Amino acid sequence: MAAESEIAKLVEEILAGVKTAGSNELDSWRHPERDIRDLARRDYAPSLRRRLKQTDLENVVRSAQVIFPDLNRAHDPMRVERWLNGPASSGLEGLFSDLTNRLDVHFQRSPFTGPEGLALRGFFVDRGAESLNRPLIYVNTAHHPVSVAATLFHEVGHLVAAEVFERREPSVHLFFDADYSSHLDDVEELCADIVLSLVAYPAPIARTIFATPWKFDLLAKTSELSDRVFAQVSEHFRARFGVSLAQANLSARRKLNYLAGMIHFAKLRSTLLAEYGV
Numbered sequence: 471m472a473a474e475s476e477i478a479k480l481v482e483e484i485l486a487g488v489k490t491a492g493s494n495e496l497d498s499w500r501h502p503e504r505d506i507r508d509l510a511r512r513d514y515a516p517s518l519r520r521r522l523k524q525t526d527l528e529n530v531v532r533s534a535q536v537i538f539p540d541l542n543r544a545h546d547p548m549r550v551e552r553w554l555n556g557p558a559s560s561g562l563e564g565l566f567s568d569l570t571n572r573l574d575v576h577f578q579r580s581p582f583t584g585p586e587g588l589a590l591r592g593f594f595v596d597r598g599a600e601s602l603n604r605p606l607i608y609v610n611t612a613h614h615p616v617s618v619a620a621t622l623f624h625e626v627g628h629l630v631a632a633e634v635f636e637r638r639e640p641s642v643h644l645f646f647d648a649d650y651s652s653h654l655d656d657v658e659e660l661c662a663d664i665v666l667s668l669v670a671y672p673a674p675i676a677r678t679i680f681a682t683p684w685k686f687d688l689l690a691k692t693s694e695l696s697d698r699v700f701a702q703v704s705e706h707f708r709a710r711f712g713v714s715l716a717q718a719n720l721s722a723r724r725k726l727n728y729l730a731g732m733i734h735f736a737k738l739r740s741t742l743l744a745e746y747g748v
């Protein structure tokens with residue numbers, strides 16, 4: 471299978487199956503406060519340590535840097551700011567074409583709405599699954615542009631996971647909103663989120679936000695995201711990506727779902743710094 475029309479058909483089939491495929495995840499999306507509570511309480515360090523050795527993480531970073539050479543080095547390795555804050559025409563389309571030109575993947579996007587459509591952020595299908603000769607990345611463009619960009623980086627992170635970790639059965643990985651605690655229990659989802667977290671918080675920024683010397687030891691042990699750190703995370707989103715959850719014209723549920731993501735990626739990134747020095 472290779473023709474784009476067949477790929478589009480496959481995407482439609484997967485989207486049509488989302489409602490039954492992800493009933494637990496849809497439930498999480500309807501009740502984002504549950505995930506938020508769980509994420510806020512959870513100590514990320516043991517979860518990460520259980521699944522990733524230091525060398526695993528180093529391999530993830532190295533492999534991701536083959537795709538994004540400046541990942542975790544430059545302040546804005548993917549020029550995300552420029553795309554998101556540039557003229558509408560260069561916005562997300564610029565990001566899509568820059569990435570997909572360099573990757574050997576099938577790439578599809580569409581606004582997937584409907585009653586539960588917004589629960590889905592995107593999906594990744596391994597090469598080999600559904601008799602694909604190249605991996606397939608789909609992103610739901612009905613979301614806020616910053617979320618769409620984030621979804622794309624998460625899905626690209628699955629390419630990295632496929633490279634670094636032993637292949638299991640090739641399968642479809644659906645990405646639902648406010649289902650982040652489950653990502654901590656699955657090495658491939660965790661890897662995909664790590665790639666996104668390194669794009670969102672490159673090391674120079676992560677050190678500024680997460681590692682004040684007097685907090686560093688504490689951060690490595692605790693699960694808390696302090697008010698000070700959360701204020702800086704919010705400011706980071708406002709200044710660099712032009713988004714503020716307080717002001718965004720979004721439904722309350724969508725804000726809560728995005729808030730879950732903000733908490734998750736901030737805690738994930740701070741744990742990478744504190745536990746692995748990355």
Ligand SMILES: [Zn+2]
Nearest residue numbers: 643645659662
């Ligand atoms: Zn995923």
